[in-house]
Amino acid sequence: MSTKKIRNFCIIAHIDHGKSTIADRLIEYTGTLQKREMEAQVLDSMDLERERGITIKAQSVRILYKAQDGEEYTLNLIDTPGHVDFSYEVSRSLAACEGALLVVDAAQGVEAQTLANVYLALEHDLEIIPVINKIDLPSADPDRVKHEIEDIIGLDASEAVLCSAKSGIGIPDILEAIVNKVPAPPDKSDAPTRALIFDSRFDAYKGAIAYVRVKEGTIKAKDTIRMMHDNKDFDVTELGIFTPNLVPVQELPCGSVGCIAASIKNVADCHVGDTVTLADNPAPEPLPGYRKAVSMVYCGLYPTDSKDYENLRDALEKLQLNDAALEYEAETSLALGFGFRCGFLGLLHMDVIQERLEREYNLSLITTAPSVNYKVYKTNGEMLEVDNPAKLPPPTEIDYIEEPYVKATTIVPKDFVGTIMELSQDKRGEYQSMEYLDETRVSVVYHLPLSEIIYDYFDKLKSATKGYASLDYELIGYKQSPMVKMDILLNGDPVDALSIIVHKDRAATRGRALAEKLKELIPRQMFEIPIQAAVGTKIVARETVKAWRKDVLAKCYGGDISRKRKLLEKQKAGKKRMKSVGSVEIPQEAFMAILKVED
Amino acid sequence: MKTDSNTLNLSTLGDMGLYVHIPFCKQKCMYCDFPAYQNLQDYYETYVYALVQEMDLWVSEHPESKERSIDTIYFGGGTPTELSIQQLQMIIDKIKSIFTIDKNCHMTIESNPGEVDLQYLTKLVKLGFNRISFGVQTFDDKALTMLHRSHNGEKAKQAVYEAKEAGFTDINIDLIYGLPRQTLEDIQHNLNIVKDLPINHISTYGLQVEVGTYLYHLVQKNLISIPSESIDESMYDTMMAGLKKLGFERYEISNFAKGNSYSRHNLKYWHYIDYLGFGAGAHSFYDGIRRSNNRNVMPYIQSVDRYIMPTIDTETITVERAQEDFCFLALRTKWGLDEQKFEDRFGVSVHNLFGNILEELVTKGLLEYQNGSYHLSSEGAKHGNYVFSQFIRE
Numbered sequence: 002m003s004t005k006k007i008r009n010f011c012i013i014a015h016i017d018h019g020k021s022t023i024a025d026r027l028i029e030y031t032g033t034l035q036k037r038e039m040e041a042q043v044l045d046s047m048d049l050e051r052e053r054g055i056t057i058k059a060q061s062v063r064i065l066y067k068a069q070d071g072e073e074y075t076l077n078l079i080d081t082p083g084h085v086d087f088s089y090e091v092s093r094s095l096a097a098c099e100g101a102l103l104v105v106d107a108a109q110g111v112e113a114q115t116l117a118n119v120y121l122a123l124e125h126d127l128e129i130i131p132v133i134n135k136i137d138l139p140s141a142d143p144d145r146v147k148h149e150i151e152d153i154i155g156l157d158a159s160e161a162v163l164c165s166a167k168s169g170i171g172i173p174d175i176l177e178a179i180v181n182k183v184p185a186p187p188d189k190s191d192a193p194t195r196a197l198i199f200d201s202r203f204d205a206y207k208g209a210i211a212y213v214r215v216k217e218g219t220i221k222a223k224d225t226i227r228m229m230h231d232n233k234d235f236d237v238t239e240l241g242i243f244t245p246n247l248v249p250v251q252e253l254p255c256g257s258v259g260c261i262a263a264s265i266k267n268v269a270d271c272h273v274g275d276t277v278t279l280a281d282n283p284a285p286e287p288l289p290g291y292r293k294a295v296s297m298v299y300c301g302l303y304p305t306d307s308k309d310y311e312n313l314r315d316a317l318e319k320l321q322l323n324d325a326a327l328e329y330e331a332e333t334s335l336a337l338g339f340g341f342r343c344g345f346l347g348l349l350h351m352d353v354i355q356e357r358l359e360r361e362y363n364l365s366l367i368t369t370a371p372s373v374n375y376k377v378y379k380t381n382g383e384m385l386e387v388d389n390p391a392k393l394p395p396p397t398e399i400d401y402i403e404e405p406y407v408k409a410t411t412i413v414p415k416d417f418v419g420t421i422m423e424l425s426q427d428k429r430g431e432y433q434s435m436e437y438l439d440e441t442r443v444s445v446v447y448h449l450p451l452s453e454i455i456y457d458y459f460d461k462l463k464s465a466t467k468g469y470a471s472l473d474y475e476l477i478g479y480k481q482s483p484m485v486k487m488d489i490l491l492n493g494d495p496v497d498a499l500s501i502i503v504h505k506d507r508a509a510t511r512g513r514a515l516a517e518k519l520k521e522l523i524p525r526q527m528f529e530i531p532i533q534a535a536v537g538t539k540i541v542a543r544e545t546v547k548a549w550r551k552d553v554l555a556k557c558y559g560g561d562i563s564r565k566r567k568l569l570e571k572q573k574a575g576k577k578r579m580k581s582v583g584s585v586e587i588p589q590e591a592f593m594a595i596l597k598v599e600d
Numbered sequence: 601m602k603t604d605s606n607t608l609n610l611s612t613l614g615d616m617g618l619y620v621h622i623p624f625c626k627q628k629c630m631y632c633d634f635p636a637y638q639n640l641q642d643y644y645e646t647y648v649y650a651l652v653q654e655m656d657l658w659v660s661e662h663p664e665s666k667e668r669s670i671d672t673i674y675f676g677g678g679t680p681t682e683l684s685i686q687q688l689q690m691i692i693d694k695i696k697s698i699f700t701i702d703k704n705c706h707m708t709i710e711s712n713p714g715e716v717d718l719q720y721l722t723k724l725v726k727l728g729f730n731r732i733s734f735g736v737q738t739f740d741d742k743a744l745t746m747l748h749r750s751h752n753g754e755k756a757k758q759a760v761y762e763a764k765e766a767g768f769t770d771i772n773i774d775l776i777y778g779l780p781r782q783t784l785e786d787i788q789h790n791l792n793i794v795k796d797l798p799i800n801h802i803s804t805y806g807l808q809v810e811v812g813t814y815l816y817h818l819v820q821k822n823l824i825s826i827p828s829e830s831i832d833e834s835m836y837d838t839m840m841a842g843l844k845k846l847g848f849e850r851y852e853i854s855n856f857a858k859g860n861s862y863s864r865h866n867l868k869y870w871h872y873i874d875y876l877g878f879g880a881g882a883h884s885f886y887d888g889i890r891r892s893n894n895r896n897v898m899p900y901i902q903s904v905d906r907y908i909m910p911t912i913d914t915e916t917i918t919v920e921r922a923q924e925d926f927c928f929l930a931l932r933t934k935w936g937l938d939e940q941k942f943e944d945r946f947g948v949s950v951h952n953l954f955g956n957i958l959e960e961l962v963t964k965g966l967l968e969y970q971n972g973s974y975h976l977s978s979e980g981a982k983h984g985n986y987v988f989s990q991f992i993r994e
Contacts, residue, residue, distance in 0.1 A: 527964065527983075550829045551806070551836055553853060553984035558634050559619055559676050560869045560883045562925060563890055563915060566992070569928065573989040 004188040004256035008179050009077045009214065011094055013122055014104035015112040019134040022166040023104060023175070024062075024078060028245070030172045031064045031076075061200075061212065061258055062245035068180045076179055077258040079199065079214075081118070092121055093274050096290055097199040097214035097258065100128040100183030102175065103156070107133045107141035107163075111149045116412070119154055130178050131161035137168055152439055186216075186256030193284040194218030196253070196261075196277040201322055207239065209265035209322050213277055214258050216288060221252045225280040226263055229287040233270050234280045235263035271322060296328045296344025297405070297476060298351055298455050299388035301369035301498060302358070303340030305580060305589065309364055310339045316362035317341060320354060327354055332389065336498040336582045337367055342389055345371075348455055367580055369498045370595040373451045376403040376479055390500040393486045396537055403479035405451040408433070411462065413470040415443045420465045428453035429504065448477065452502070457596065487512055487541070489519070490533040491585050498582075501595055505536070512542040515595055522591045525549035530585055615671035615702060616886075617868040620651065620691060621879030622680040623897055626715060630748050630818070631776075633810040635881030635895040636678040643897060647880075648687045650904040652694045654878050657909050659698055665876065665886065670695075671702035672865035672875075674709075675729075681711040685723045692727055706864040708733055708770075713759035714751030721766035731770035731863070732763050733803070739793050740786045743779050746824075757797065764798045770861050772801035777835040779807050780815075780824045787835050791842035800861035804839055805854045806832060836982070851934045853976075853984055870929045872922075872945075880910070888922070890915045919946070920993065923953060928988035931967075936975035957990045 014020035064076040081094040095101070101122045105111055122129060131150050133143045143163055150158040162178050164171025200212035213220075220226065220240065227234050239262040241247045253259040265271050276287035304313050314331075321327045328344035345351040351371060358364050374388040378400045387393050409430070411421050415437070422432070422445070430447040437443055449458065454474060462470050487508050489499035499519075503511050512534030519532050523546050534542040579586040623635045624644065659666055673695065680688070688709075695701065708731040709724060716724075724732070738744060739753035751759070756773070763771050773794075777787055794802065807826065809816050818824040827835065840850070848856035852870060855863060868875045877884040881895035892913040894900045903910040917925070923946055930937040942950040951958070958974060961967040966980035966987050980987050 549983060549986075551833050551982045552986060553982060559621060559877060559881070560617075560875055560885065561892070562869060562883070562885065562929065563892070563913070566925065566928075569985060569989040569992055572985055573992045 004186045004190075004254075006072060006074045007077065007186055007256045008074055008100065008183045009079065009098045009186060009256070009258060010100040010102060010179055010183050011079045011081050011098045011122075011127075012102045012104055013081065013115065013118045013129075014134075015106070015109075015115045018104050018106040018109070018112075018115075019166050020080075020104055023102070023132070023134065023164070023172075024080065026166045026169060026172045027064055027076075027078065027176065028062060030169075030176065031066045062243050063258065066176050066180070069177060070180075074180050075257070076176070077214075079258065091118060092125070092290065093197065093199045095122050095125045095127060096288075097197055098125075098127055099186055100130065100179065102132050102179070103129050103150070103154075104132045104134050105146055105150060107136045107143050107146055108138045110142075110146050111153050116154065119156075128183050129156055130175075130182055131156060131158045132171075132175060133161050133163050134166055136163045137165040137170065153442070188255060189217040190219060190255040192217035193282050194220060194277070194279045195284045195288055196220060197288050198271065198273055198275045198277060201271045201273055204262070207262040207264070209271035211261045211263075211265075211271050211277060212259075213253070213261060215253050215255055217255060217284070218279070219252055219254050220261065220277070220279070222250075226261065227278050227280045227283055228270055228272075229276040229278055229284070230272060231270060235265055235270075237261055237263045296326070296346065297373065297407075297451060298345045298347055298371045299342060299374060300345075300351060300371045301332060301334060301337070301340050301367075301389065302329075302343050302355070303334065303337040303367045303369075303498075305365040305367055307338045312362065313341065313358070313364055313366070316358050316364060317343070320357060324354070326350065334369075334391065334498045336496045337369075337580065340367075344388070348459065367498075367589050367592050369592050370501055371455050372502060373405050373455065375405075375484065375502060378402070387502075390486055390502045391497040393500075393502060396485070401481050402484045404482045404484060406448050406477055406480050407451050407454060407474040408477045409447050409449045409454065409458075409472060409474040411445045411447070411470050411472050412438065413443055413445065413466050414441055417466045417470065418443050418445060421445050421462070421470065424458070424461055424465055425449060428456075428458050449474075450480075450482065450504075451476070485536050487515075488535045489515065490531070490535060491519075491523075491587070492528075492530050492583065493533075494583055495535075496582055496587075498592055499594075508534075508536050509541045511595075512536070516542040516544040518594045519591055520544040520546055522588055522594055523585070524588065526586060528584075614871075614873050615669045616665075616873065617672040617674065617865045617875035618670050618695065618699065619674045619676060619865070619875055619877040619879075619882055619884075620680070620695075621676055621678065621877065621882040621893075622647075622683060623678040623880045623895075624682040625677065625679045626682065626712070626750055627748050628814075630746075630814040631807055631809070633813050634678070635897075637897060640897060643901070644683055644687060646901055647897065648683065648690055650901045651691055651878055653904045653907075654910065655694055655698055657904065657907060658876070658878070661909065662886070666699060668874070669700050669702050670876075671705050672868060673701075673705055673707045674865040675707075676710050678710075679712055679715065679735075680709050681716050681720070681724075685720065685727070688724070688727055706731060706770075708772075708863065708865055710735065711759075712749070712751060714755035716759065716762075718762045718766060721763050721768070725767040730768060731772070732768045733772040733774065733801075733863075734759055734763075736773040737776045738779060738782070738786065739790050740782070743782055743786070746780060753793070757793065760797050760799055770801060771799040772803060772863065773797070773799055775802060775804040775839075776807050777804065777839055778827050778832045780826050782827060782835070784831070784834055784838060787838045788842070791839070791846065794843075795846055800858040801863060802843060802848055802856045803854055803863075804843070804856065806836060840978075849934070850981075853932045853981060867933070870933045872926050872929055888917050890917060922946070924991045924993065927954060927991040931974065931976055931987065932984070934975065936973040938973040940972060954991060961987055961990060 012020045061077060061079045064078060065073060066076050067073045079094050079097050081091045103119060133146050135141060136143055147158040147161055150156050162171055162174045164175060195217045196213040196215045198211045198213050202210045204210055222237055222240050224237050225234050226237055239249055240253050240259055241249050242259045278284045304310055317329050326346045329341045332342040333339050355366060355368055359366060372388055372390055374386055377385040377387050379398050380400045413421055425447040428449055430449040433446040433448055435443060435445050459472055462472060483505045484502050485505045485508055487501050487503050488495045516532045516534050525547055526549055529548045530546040532544045533540050579588050623637055624640055625636045625638050628636055628638045707729045709729045710733045712735050736756045739756055741752045744752055760771055775790060809819050843856050847858050850856050851862055874886050875884060876886060880897050880900040881893055883892045891911045893910045894912045900910045927937050939950055962969055965977055967974045968977045
């Protein structure tokens with residue numbers, strides 16, 4: 002089979018600009034699924050994705066399309082995650098395509114966040130087809146948007162497709178543009194097999210499943226495959242394509258997109274970005290671009306009920322397969338018992354993983370405050386990497402500490418430049434450069450401590466710029482900073498899971514804010530609970546949760562026992578999400594309190 | 601005792617209570633979220649007919665209930681004394697003609713001071729009422745005006761004396777603490793007045809600002825301030841100590857009696873005994889099922905008019921729930937949770953089901969164990985909701 006009639010493409014769009022709706026319409030129009038089988042937004046299949054409207058995991062679907070030239074084409078739509086946290090996954094998805102639809106909202110125009118992915122797509126030499134969506138909105142202005150695409154991105158927008166995915170306008174034009182503009186995959190059927198894993202998933206019966214794009218050669222149902230990053234071999238048990246339901250096939254030819262099941266039991270053997278080759282005729286080199294994702298944010302994840310520890314470990318193992326960027330290792334906390342230290346790409350990633358664990362694996366979790374990875378140079382010359390505040394050695398053993406810095410690029414309308422600078426300065430940022438992208442948009446670059454970004458920089462940025470700013474950041478290295486450990490003592494006892502590492506100049510303010518917040522979050526109990534924030538032996542803040550107040554329902558009107566009972570049930574439910582630490586009951590939210598303080 | 605796997609048949613247990621709800625008031629109090637409506641005088645007569653009709657409907661569905669002895673009748677509201685003597689007479693005649701009424705029946709009627717005179721009170725006694733409950737709330741005139749109560753402190757005292765003169769054996773007054781602008785001195789003042797009054801029962805509870813009331817609206821808008829938590833707690837402490845000193849025994853969380861003059865009707869609720877309820881918003885507990893009626897007067901009347909029971913909620917109580925309810929209801933009273941009574945009723949030891957919880961609550965000093973039963977300690981009584989909620993299982 003030749004590759005001439007295959008088109009592999011993805012869709013790049015800003016959140017809300019209609020990516021999922023366009024994907025749905027393409028599937029519907031070509032009859033890939035009957036309309037009644039369509040659930041709105043087929044590709045975002047995880048509950049969480051549908052609720053948040055963001056795409057977390059890449060998915061793909063094969064569309065058969067009979068074009069105006071009379072030929073039938075196989076269009077493989079590869080979905081890409083749409084958030085800055087997931088840029089590695091985006092780059093792997095893009096590497097599996099030859100073309101991309103750039104979807105821009107006809108009313109809102111080009112958004113800064115879209116740019117990062119467009120540039121990533123251009124880096125992968127993809128053919129980009131501009132699509133202007135929502136042209137039937139009263140505020141639509143396709144001509145202005147075309148200019149924006151040309152001015153801001155530098156693409157020729159004269160042949161941009163105008164459509165409204167919601168009303169089904171322009172869908173055939175998109176399909177024709179894909180057939181005519183996206184190049185067919187190069188035909189390298191005769192070369193030794195190389196297939197890129199752009200996604201993976203765990204199935205309880207089939208083991209790890211690799212989602213691949215066959216770049217060179219062919220994979221057949223009876224082949225033995227080899228994972229090139231660790232040279233492990235597996236016998237293929239099943240090959241499949243997505244319609245979008247999985248349909249078994251006998252081979253995945255060059256240029257095609259599909260999945261491989263090969264009884265891969267160990268999730269670590271099926272990494273996104275790795276290259277699949279054949280054991281009996283291996284390719285000499287893997288495909289370029291594989292890298293282990295870099296964790297930037299760490300936190301502790303503990304089961305609320307210690308009986309769930311094993312379940313949590315299984316769930317993490319399965320999620321890691323699905324999400325190569327997740328790292329974890331076992332840790333223990335005096336306060337919380339057995340749990341895991343987990344590494345994430347960013348805060349959203351952390352949120353998503355936590356929610357998926359709770360929802361898909363039905364776990365109740367306690368998450369500790371996120372931390373970054375510090376390099377601690379000890380007086381004895383040793384260097385320790387510390388991502389858990391509880392593990393920081395005593396001050397006497399520390400020579401100095403280095404913290405990770407990022408290059409943060411913010412794109413904002415020019416009126417907000419002052420706001421950005423003020424905020425970045427306040428967050429210990431160092432100004433680097435500023436550049437006008439066009440008459441209205443400015444890109445501002447700062448070097449910032451990563452800890453400040455994960456603390457509340459992003460939220461502050463969003464609110465200070467009314468949501469107009471977009472932020473992208475990359476790790477640039479470590480810098481020496483006077484960091485100290487701040488302990489939180491409840492009822493006189495330090496609670497390790499509440500410790501944080503802070504800049505020494507900010508310890509007092511943050512300690513006060515944290516103590517105040519904890520006072521709000523910790524419910525009154527039978528006795529008074531002092532909350533203290535301490536750096537070493539010095540108490541920097543103190544608050545008190547007063548002993549509980551009178552709480553008894555007296556009046557019972559005309560024997561309405563059911564109403565009384567409902568109130569008691571409500572009270573009881575509130576207690577369920579608490580963790581007893583010593584004699585104090587602490588609600589789950591308290592461990593994340595540091596993220597909720599205002600300062 | 602007969603039980604099946606899901607429901608509990610409790611119909612053999614003791615004499616029943618009967619409750620009649622009269623949802624009318626001269627003026628609605630600003631803190632009230634009970635089914636009580638003002639300006640409905642035109643409907644009193646129709647409502648009484650509906651009540652009578654509802655009783656007929658009930659016995660046609662539950663003819664066996666006619667044979668169960670009833671030893672407490674409670675007319676609550678609203679303000680039952682909004683009705684004329686003739687109207688009350690009609691309801692009582694109906695009750696007597698349908699049900700089996702014990703000759704020592706404890707019959708209570710609720711009323712407001714200043715709205716009844718000696719002549720009316722005397723006729724109530726003639727109708728068979730032997731207990732009256734006045735919604736006094738406080739003797740402080742400023743507070744009474746603000747709460748939209750129609751009486752003043754002087755009238756409240758007078759009402760009590762007249763009730764005594766009319767022949768009521770048992771007289772209760774309701775007192776609320778934690779009222780807007782109320783001070784500890786006001787509480788002490790109330791206690792001083794109580795000392796000399798011929799009453800043998802007091803119900804007292806802290807003001808609850810319920811969503812949807814006029815008071816809630818005022819508090820939300822900061823137009824009125826209620827005492828702080830710590831003042832409220834001191835008021836509670838003052839009331840508890842003061843009433844004890846005056847010889848009132850706390851036999852239930854919010855009820856105090858002199859010389860065993862308990863509200864026998866309300867004890868049915870805590871002792872897990874059946875009661876029938878008639879009228880808008882009335883509740884009943886019969887044969888292991890809890891029912892509640894439509895709260896609104898018009899739909900209530902319309903439903904009964906069409907020969908349809910005005911029930912809007914029916915809950916069949918499972919054994920598990922019955923066990924939990926039994927515990928937290930029993931703990932509200934001075935008799936507490938009795939091991940033997942629990943086992944007699946459920947055929948299983950309370951320790952098998954709630955052993956850990958009981959032990960923990962005793963360790964925390966919230967419960968005390970004595971002679972085979974558990975009671976709230978004074979700390980436990982203050983935090984009753986916490987204690988009770990422990991008995992609700994997953």
